[in-house]
Amino acid sequence: MSRRTPAEIATAAEKIYDENYRNEFERKYRDHHVVIDVKTGEAYRGRWPEEAMQAAIEAAPKGLLHLIRIGSPGAFRVSYTTGNAHTRAL
Numbered sequence: 001m002s003r004r005t006p007a008e009i010a011t012a013a014e015k016i017y018d019e020n021y022r023n024e025f026e027r028k029y030r031d032h033h034v035v036i037d038v039k040t041g042e043a044y045r046g047r048w049p050e051e052a053m054q055a056a057i058e059a060a061p062k063g064l065l066h067l068i069r070i071g072s073p074g075a076f077r078v079s080y081t082t083g084n085a086h087t088r089a090l
Contacts, residue, residue, distance in 0.1 A: 004038075004064060012038045013066030030071040037063035045070075 004012070013036035017025075021043050025034060033049045035056035036042070044059060046052035049067055056065050 009038050009064050010066050012064075013068070016041050017043070017068055025070045032070050034068050034070055036066050036068065038066065039064050 016036050016038065017034070020041065021034065021036075025032075025043075025045070029045060032045055032047050033052040034046075035044045035052045037044070037056060037060045040060065040063065042056075042060065042063075044052050044056035046055060049069075053065070053067060056063060
């Protein structure tokens with residue numbers, strides 16, 4: 001298999017999720033997490049991201065893995081704030 005960029009892995013995993021898992025998982029497991037192995041199309045679900053990732057790594061240690069939060073556009077929500085007293089650079 002040729003090398004894939006992170007964006008290519010994410011795109012492939014999202015397609016596998018959409019075609020094989022989305023309908024059932026979003027009905028049954030909303031706010032859980034799933035890791036898709038792009039090499040096999042297998043899904044590894046867990047309540048927490050660590051659970052899903054651990055299951056995937058144990059089953060497919062050489063897999064091409066992508067984490068998805070079920071029912072959400074992203075696995076994590078990221079925010080950043082600055083206060084008046086402190087300045088932070090990204």
